Amino acid sequence: MSQVAETEPAASFLTCNIPGDSFPKEYEPHTEEPEEVSKKPITDTPSKHKLKLQDIQDAQNRIKKYVVCTPVIEAKHIGKSFCNVMLKCENLQNTGSFKARGACNVFTSMSPSDRSKGCTVSGGRNFVSAMTYYGFRQSVPINVVVSKDCPLVDKHRFKENFAIVKVHGNDRNDASLHALTYCDEIGSIYVHGTDRLDLIAGYGTLGLELLTQLENMDAILCPVGSGGLVAGLLMAVKSLKPNCLIYGVECSAVPTMTKALQEKKPVMIQQKPTIADSLCCGIASQNAFNIIRGYLDRMITVDESWISRAMINILEREKMVVEGAAACPVAAVMAGKVPELRGKNIVCVLSGGNINSSRMSRVIDRGMAAEGRLVKFSVTLPDVPGAMAKLLAKVTDIGADVKSFVPERAWMRRDIFTVSVNMLIETSDLHHAKDLEKKLLKDYPHSHFIML
Amino acid sequence: MSQVAETEPAASFLTCNIPGDSFPKEYEPHTEEPEEVSKKPITDTPSKHKLKLQDIQDAQNRIKKYVVCTPVIEAKHIGKSFCNVMLKCENLQNTGSFKARGACNVFTSMSPSDRSKGCTVSGGRNFVSAMTYYGFRQSVPINVVVSKDCPLVDKHRFKENFAIVKVHGNDRNDASLHALTYCDEIGSIYVHGTDRLDLIAGYGTLGLELLTQLENMDAILCPVGSGGLVAGLLMAVKSLKPNCLIYGVECSAVPTMTKALQEKKPVMIQQKPTIADSLCCGIASQNAFNIIRGYLDRMITVDESWISRAMINILEREKMVVEGAAACPVAAVMAGKVPELRGKNIVCVLSGGNINSSRMSRVIDRGMAAEGRLVKFSVTLPDVPGAMAKLLAKVTDIGADVKSFVPERAWMRRDIFTVSVNMLIETSDLHHAKDLEKKLLKDYPHSHFIML
Numbered sequence: 039m040s041q042v043a044e045t046e047p048a049a050s051f052l053t054c055n056i057p058g059d060s061f062p063k064e065y066e067p068h069t070e071e072p073e074e075v076s077k078k079p080i081t082d083t084p085s086k087h088k089l090k091l092q093d094i095q096d097a098q099n100r101i102k103k104y105v106v107c108t109p110v111i112e113a114k115h116i117g118k119s120f121c122n123v124m125l126k127c128e129n130l131q132n133t134g135s136f137k138a139r140g141a142c143n144v145f146t147s148m149s150p151s152d153r154s155k156g157c158t159v160s161g162g163r164n165f166v167s168a169m170t171y172y173g174f175r176q177s178v179p180i181n182v183v184v185s186k187d188c189p190l191v192d193k194h195r196f197k198e199n200f201a202i203v204k205v206h207g208n209d210r211n212d213a214s215l216h217a218l219t220y221c222d223e224i225g226s227i228y229v230h231g232t233d234r235l236d237l238i239a240g241y242g243t244l245g246l247e248l249l250t251q252l253e254n255m256d257a258i259l260c261p262v263g264s265g266g267l268v269a270g271l272l273m274a275v276k277s278l279k280p281n282c283l284i285y286g287v288e289c290s291a292v293p294t295m296t297k298a299l300q301e302k303k304p305v306m307i308q309q310k311p312t313i314a315d316s317l318c319c320g321i322a323s324q325n326a327f328n329i330i331r332g333y334l335d336r337m338i339t340v341d342e343s344w345i346s347r348a349m350i351n352i353l354e355r356e357k358m359v360v361e362g363a364a365a366c367p368v369a370a371v372m373a374g375k376v377p378e379l380r381g382k383n384i385v386c387v388l389s390g391g392n393i394n395s396s397r398m399s400r401v402i403d404r405g406m407a408a409e410g411r412l413v414k415f416s417v418t419l420p421d422v423p424g425a426m427a428k429l430l431a432k433v434t435d436i437g438a439d440v441k442s443f444v445p446e447r448a449w450m451r452r453d454i455f456t457v458s459v460n461m462l463i464e465t466s467d468l469h470h471a472k473d474l475e476k477k478l479l480k481d482y483p484h485s486h487f488i489m490l
Numbered sequence: 491m492s493q494v495a496e497t498e499p500a501a502s503f504l505t506c507n508i509p510g511d512s513f514p515k516e517y518e519p520h521t522e523e524p525e526e527v528s529k530k531p532i533t534d535t536p537s538k539h540k541l542k543l544q545d546i547q548d549a550q551n552r553i554k555k556y557v558v559c560t561p562v563i564e565a566k567h568i569g570k571s572f573c574n575v576m577l578k579c580e581n582l583q584n585t586g587s588f589k590a591r592g593a594c595n596v597f598t599s600m601s602p603s604d605r606s607k608g609c610t611v612s613g614g615r616n617f618v619s620a621m622t623y624y625g626f627r628q629s630v631p632i633n634v635v636v637s638k639d640c641p642l643v644d645k646h647r648f649k650e651n652f653a654i655v656k657v658h659g660n661d662r663n664d665a666s667l668h669a670l671t672y673c674d675e676i677g678s679i680y681v682h683g684t685d686r687l688d689l690i691a692g693y694g695t696l697g698l699e700l701l702t703q704l705e706n707m708d709a710i711l712c713p714v715g716s717g718g719l720v721a722g723l724l725m726a727v728k729s730l731k732p733n734c735l736i737y738g739v740e741c742s743a744v745p746t747m748t749k750a751l752q753e754k755k756p757v758m759i760q761q762k763p764t765i766a767d768s769l770c771c772g773i774a775s776q777n778a779f780n781i782i783r784g785y786l787d788r789m790i791t792v793d794e795s796w797i798s799r800a801m802i803n804i805l806e807r808e809k810m811v812v813e814g815a816a817a818c819p820v821a822a823v824m825a826g827k828v829p830e831l832r833g834k835n836i837v838c839v840l841s842g843g844n845i846n847s848s849r850m851s852r853v854i855d856r857g858m859a860a861e862g863r864l865v866k867f868s869v870t871l872p873d874v875p876g877a878m879a880k881l882l883a884k885v886t887d888i889g890a891d892v893k894s895f896v897p898e899r900a901w902m903r904r905d906i907f908t909v910s911v912n913m914l915i916e917t918s919d920l921h922h923a924k925d926l927e928k929k930l931l932k933d934y935p936h937s938h939f940i941m942l
Binding site for chain 2 (some may be wrong): 090106109111112114129130132135190191193243350353354356357358359360394395396398399402403405406437438439441464465466467470
C-alpha cells in the first residue's frame with residue numbers, strides 16, 4: 039500500500055501568502071481585546087512590546103544550555119516515494135514537548151523579585167509539566183491548579199517537580215479561572231499558557247535550531263493548537279529563510295486557527311473530543327494570529343482516523359512515541375493533503391510525546407483498525423459440536439490471527455439452533471482483510487464484516 | 491519512587507578482566523567445531539581469517555553512506571540520581587535494528603559473481619529484515635525461508651523488499667535447516683545470521699561511531715543474544731579506548747553467553763519464552779565468544795519483569811519504541827545490577843525497535859502491572875441494587891481509575907445472595923495500589939488483591 043492516499047483531494051488553500059515573501063524583522067502586536075468571541079477567553083492583555091527576531095535569538099542564548107537540541111531524523115517509511123520527510127523530534131525534548139523552550143525562557147528572563155514570589159499555572163499537561171520542571175530547576179516555587187478530571191499520571195509528574203498541586207472545578211476552564219483568583223490570594227504570579235510573547239519567543243528557538251540543522255528545507259509542517267509554536271517558528275524561519283514554506287496542521291475536531299483565518303480574528307469554537315487533545319484550546323492566541331496572518335502558507339486540517347494512522351506509523355516504522363497533536367503533520371502527508379510538496383524536503387515537527395500508556399494501547403487498536411489490520415467479524419454458525427473449531431481453522435488457513443472469540447447465545451434473534459460468534463481478527467492489511475471477508479462469506483453467508 | 495532498585499543485590503561478576511587491559515588489535519579466530527553441544531547448531535565453519543580492528547574500520551568506510559549514524563540521547567529519567575545514562579538509538583537505524591550494519595557490510599564486500607547468485611537467509615526477523623532491505627538496494631536477489639509460526643507483519647516486511655518468501659517447517663530451526671538444502675537447489679549463497687566475521691565487523695562500526703559521538707564514556711551496556719554485536723563493539727572500543735568498560739546484558743530466560751563463559755565454550759541451552767525474543771539463539775557464536783573472552787568486563791542477566799518495566803519506562807519517559815532485547819541494558823540499570831557504575835557516564839545500546847503493535851499493547855499492560863500501576867481486585871458484594879455503584883464510587887474517591895469491571899455470579903462458591911466482581915484498576919504507583927488495598931479491605935473483607 040502506498041503511504042500516501044491518492045484519492046483524497048487536497049484541502050483548499052486558506053491563506054494567500056506568496057511563497058518567498060520576506061518576513062519583516064518585527065511586527066506590531068495586537069493590543070485590543072478580540073471582538074465577538076462567544077465566550078470570553080482567559081488571556082493575558084496582549085503585550086505592548088513588539089516581538090522581534092532578536093527576542094528569539096536572545097531566548098536561544100538564554101535557554102540553550104537548559105534545553106535539548108533535539109535530533110532531526112529522516113523518516114524511513116512515512117511519505118516514501120512521494121517526498122523526503124524529516125522528523126524534528128521535540129518529543130525528545132525535556133518534559134517531552136516543545137513547551138520546555140517557552141517555559142525555560144519565561145524563568146530565565148524573570149526578575150529576581152518575581153522569581154521569589156513564585157508562579158501559579160493552569161492549563162494543558164505539556165505546558166504545566168514544562169513550567170513545573172523549569173520552575174524547580176530555576177528555584178521558582180510553582181503552584182498548579184488542576185481540575186478534578188486531571189489524569190493521575192499528570193498530577194504525579196507535576197509533584198515529581200515539587201509543585202504544589204491544588205484540585206479545583208470540573209474542567210480545565212474552571213481550574214484556570216480559579217488559578218487567576220488563587221494567585222492573587224497567595225501573592226504569586228499567574229503565567230498564562232498562551233499569548234505571552236516570551237513563550238512564543240521560546241518556541242521560536244525551534245525554528246532557529248532547524249535552520250542550523252538542515253540546509254535544504256522546502257517546507258515545515260507544524261501542529262497548531264492556540265498557535266504559539268507555529269508563530270514563533272514562522273517568525274524565526276521566514277525572517278532568515280523566507281522561501282521556506284510554513285504550513286500549520288490542526289485536527290478537524292478543533293480547527294481554531296482555520297476558523298480564525300476565515301473570520302480574520304480568533305473566535306471561540308466548540309471543542310470536540312480528539313486524539314490530538316493537547317491542541318484543544320478553544321480559541322487561537324491573538325498574538326500568534328497576528329504574527330502568522332499573511333505569512334503562513336497554508337492551514338490544513340486532518341481527521342481522527344488519519345491522526346491515529348499517523349501515530350501507529352510513527353510508532354511502528356519510525357520507532358518514536360508521539361502524542362496525537364504531534365502526529366498531525368505526518369497525518370497531513372499520509373492523507374495526501376500536500377500534493378504540491380511532491381519531491382520536496384519537508385520537516386514534520388513532532389511537537390511532543392506525552393501520551394499515557396493506557397491511552398497508547400487504545401490508539402494502537404484504533405490505528406490498526408483504521409489501517410484495516412484489525413477487523414471485527416460476526417458469524418452465525420450451527421450450534422453443534424465442532425462448528426467453532428471449523429471456523430477458527432478456516433480463519434487460520436487464510437493466514438489471519440484470531441485475537442478474541444466471543445460466542446453469543448442468549449440474545450440471538452434467529453433460533454436456538456444457531457450461535458453467533460464475534461471475532462476480532464488481525465490481518466496484514468486492508469487487502470488481506472477484504473480477502474478474508476470474501477472467503478468467509480462463501481462458507482458463512484450470515485456473516486457481518488465490520489471495519490472498526 | 492527511585493528509578494534504581496535498592497534492594498536487589500548486584501549479580502556476581504562472571505568474568506575477570508581488569509578494566510583498562512588493552513585489547514590486541516587482532517585475535518586468532520576459533521577454527522574447531524564446538525564440543526559437547528547437546529544439539530548440533532547450524533553454524534558456518536568459523537573463518538580462518540583473523541578479525542582485525544582494520545576490518546571494522548574498512549566496514550565503516552564501506553557502509554557509512556548506506557546506514558544511519560544513529561543519535562545518542564541523554565536519558566531524561568532512567569537512572570537519574572544514580573548515574574548519567576546515554577541511549578544509543580539503533581532502534582532508529584534502517585530496518586529498525588543494528589543488524590543493518592552487518593547486512594550492509596555483507597553485501598558491500600561481496601564479489602560481483604556472488605551477488606549475481608543471490609542469497610538465501612533464515613533466522614530472526616531483525617537479521618532477515620536487514621538482509622532483504624540491503625539485498626534489494628544492492629541488487630542482490632534474496633530468498634527467505636520462514637517457519638509456519640512467522641508473524642504476518644514480518645512476512646509483509648520481507649516482501650516489501652521484494653524478497654521471495656518460502657514457508658517451511660514448524661519452527662525457526664526447521665526453517666533454517668531447510669534453507670541450507672534449499673540454497674544448494676537454487677544455487678544461491680546461504681548467509682548464516684551469526685558467527686560470520688563480516689557481520690561482526692559490520693556491528694563493530696557501532697563502537698567506532700560511539701567513540702566519535704561521546705568523549706566521556708565510562709561503560710557501555712550491550713544486549714547479548716549470540717554475541718555478535720557485543721563482540722564487534724568490544725573489539726572496536728577496547729582497541730581504541732581500553733579503559734571503557736564493556737558489559738553484556740542478556741535475559742535470564744536465555745543466558746547463552748553467561749553459560750558459555752561459565753563453561754568456557756558455547757553450549758546449547760534450553761530456550762524459554764521471553765519478551766526479549768530476538769535474543770533467543772540457543773547458543774553463543776563461537777567467533778563472538780572468542781573475541782570477548784577475557785575482555786568483557788561483566789555479563790549480567792535480567793528477568794522478564796525488569797525487561798517489561800524498562801520497556802515501558804523507555805516508551806513513556808524517553809519516548810522511544812524498543813523491542814525487549816533492546817531494553818535489557820536499561821533493565822540492568824533499573825534493577826540495581828550495576829552498583830559500581832554510580833556517578834558514571836554509561837551508554838545503554840538500544841539495539842532495535844522491531845516489536846509489533848499488538849504485542850506492544852500487551853507489554854504496556856505487563857509493564858504497568860509490574861510497576862504496580864495496574865492491579866486486579868476481586869471483591870465480594872451483597873447482590874443488591876446499588877452495591878456495585880457504591881464500590882465504584884469508593885474506588886474513584888481513592889483516586890484510582892477502573893479499567894474493567896466484570897461481575898461473576900454463575901460460578902460463585904459462597905451463596906446466591908452475593909456477587910463477586912473482578913476489577914482491573916489503574917493506580918499512580920505501587921504505593922497508591924497498596925493504599926487502595928488497605929481502604930477497600932476495610933469495607934469489603936472478602937477482597938483479594940492480585941498484582942499481575
